[in-house]
Amino acid sequence: MxxxxxxxxxxxxxxxxxxxxxxxxxxxxxxxxxxxxxxxxxxxxxxxxxxxxxxxxxxxxxxxxxxxxxxxxxxxxxxxxxxxxxxxxGVQLQAPSPEKEKQDKQRKKLLELNAAAATYFHRLLTTSPAAEKTRTYLAQRQLTAETIAAFQLGYALDEWEALKSHFIERGYSNEDLLAVGLIVERDDGSPGYDRFRNRLIIPIRDVRGQVIGFGARALAVDQVPKYLNSPQTLLFDKSATLYGLDLAKKQIRQVDRVVIVEGYMDVIQAHQRGAQNVVAQMGTALTEQQLRILKRTTGNFVLALDADTAGGAATLRGLNIAREALDRETVPVPTARGLIRYEGRLDADIRIAALPVGKDPDDILKEGLDVWQKIIADAVPIIDFYFQAVTAGLDLNTAKDKSIAVRELIPVLRDIGNKVEQEHYVQKLARLIHVDERTLIAELKSGQKSHPIRRRKQPVSPVLPEAKEDAAIP
Ligand SMILES: [Zn+2]
Structure with a gap:
């Protein structure tokens, strides 16, 4: 058997x-x-x-x-x-090899260490006099004690070896602390110092609720970077993690939809205000791996993007953008074409909800859960969003702007895997610019025969390697 x-x-x-x-x-x-x-x-x-x-x-x-x-x-x-x-x-899985057994033991130990560290940071936040200002900050953000406990927010002391000595005294080694990234090795290789100092600590959990890493927000004005994450470790892989998923999965399943926001704080505030199907990408471009993880519970994704992300010229050009805004990590957004390919490969429905200018999710949720839900319900399919974005500044009565619209939209249409859907959008474009459909179909096909790469210009700003091929819609 x-x-x-x-x-x-x-x-x-x-x-x-x-x-x-x-x-x-x-x-x-x-x-x-x-x-x-x-x-x-x-x-x-x-x-x-x-x-x-x-x-x-x-x-x-x-x-x-x-x-x-x-x-x-x-x-x-x-x-x-x-x-x-x-x-x-009570079934014993295949007896592990000694190597595997060793790895499992190490994993378990590191998970325990992370859990203990989360408890340590949380206790400091709730009881230490040094965390007074942080408690005030969280109170200003209107986070309740229940929310702070549910997300187990914490505080890292403004000291070089506070955490380190705490855990060394409790039997952990420098190697263990290094392996989970809680300490940083000195350049000369001598035992290291605490990675997180004077920061608000946000434990990052996997879908099972195990602490696999930490996000840490700066508390002093001149502190850089504003957000610091655990490095890649045996436990922590940013590109395969979604913040808040352990707490969000139940509602995601119930409403059959997940909303992806940009920052940790957005998730925490959204949950407190009743929108519990919200998760955050991890400061990496949203990856196909992350979407695959979400796909286990729903096929309906909504990306809730800040107005400046959604409407930024960089997004229109299909470039990944990187930006440092209040309370955000540097968040590269995947390109429209990248998303369309994900959608095809995953058999998913990906939509974009552009948030009103100058508002973050919490501002909207403060106005009411129904206001938020309406914005999410009004999210548009990526391609429609892209149509709107590309044509917004154009005068489609002029030959020049018609050709710009075709040049920018045809490569996107080419990426649509579903032929019926592709035809729908070809018709839409034809109507929009009053050009015969057959001309557009010819254009669509001509790009497939010639080598599309040659026709593209180099990207004007640095992009992540994985986005390169998407990056240069001229
Ligand atoms: Zn059912």
Whole structure:
């Protein structure tokens, strides 16, 4: 018997589903309201004990076994689900090699260290006289004690070795502290000093809620950088992490939509004000890997972008932009064409919600949850957004501007994987600039035959390597 079969034989899908869904017996099966879509009028969700499977006969039209249910519910990947369910079933996964065993032990130790560090920072924030100003700052941001506790916000003392001595005294080594990035090695290789000093600490958790790294916001005016993250470690990979997902996944599943914002504080404030399907990218360009992780719980993504990001000339030109704004890390936004490709590859629906000028998510949420929800509901598909953005400053009655619109939009249309959708937008462009559709189709095809790279200019500002090919729509 395979490990998977063994786990299935020891766990009952009815029990597992019942943890979160109220089931009623109906003949030999069980029915309930589907936890994966928001219609609560009909109990379209059925669990079949005989086959140990489930199926939604409503909007999802999806089904599977105990593993697929668990993955969908928790947002885990298969490996994480396997480990968790094996543990629940009391099934020993394949005896690990000594190498693997060593690595698992190290991982576990580092996770414990991170958890202890989060507790240490949090206690300083809530009790230390040195954190008085930080507490005032958080009070000004109107964060409640419950929110501060839920996100386990913390404070790092303005000292070089406070954290280090604290954990060395408790039996951790310099190597452990270096391995999670809590201390920084000195240039001469001698034991290091605390990475985070005089900063507001924001623990970063994985989808399972384990602390894998830290974000840290400067508290003094002249402190740089404004945001400092843990480095890449055995536990922490920025490009595969979304801030707040552990707390957001439940509502993401319920409303079948995730909203991606730019900063940690945006997430924390949004959660406090009732928008709990909000996560933040990690100061990297939004990666396909991050979207794949989200795709386990929903296929509907909304990027809530600041007006200056969304409307910035750089975005229009398809360049990644980097900018340092109040309370934000430097946030490169993926290009429109990059997003369209993600959308095709992931079979997802990606929309852009441009926030009103001068307002961040918290300003809007202060006006009311309904105001926020309306902006999110009004988000437009990326391509429509791009159409608006490109044509906004053009006079489409002139030949010159018509040709600019074609030049900028054709490469984008070319990236649409779905042919029906592509045709829809070709028609839209034809109507918009009063040009025959066939001309545009010819243009669309001509680019595919010739070598598109040659026709592009070099980007005018530095871009991340992964965005390079998108970067130079002339
Ligand atoms: Zn469903």
């Amino acid at each position: 395979s490990v998977i079969d063994e786990i299935k034989s020891k766990l009952d899908i009815v029990d597992l589903v019942s943890d979160t869904v109220t089931l009623r017996k109906s003949g030999k099966n069980y029915t309930g309201f589907c936890p994966f879509h928001s219609n609560t009028k009909t109990p379209s969700f059925v669990v079949f004990p005989d086959t140990q499977t489930w199926r939604c006969f409503g909007a999802c039209a999806d089904g599977g076994d105990i593993f697929s249910f668990f993955i969908k519910r928790e947002g885990y990947d298969f490996k994480q689900a396997l480990e968790t369910l094996a543990q629940q079933a």
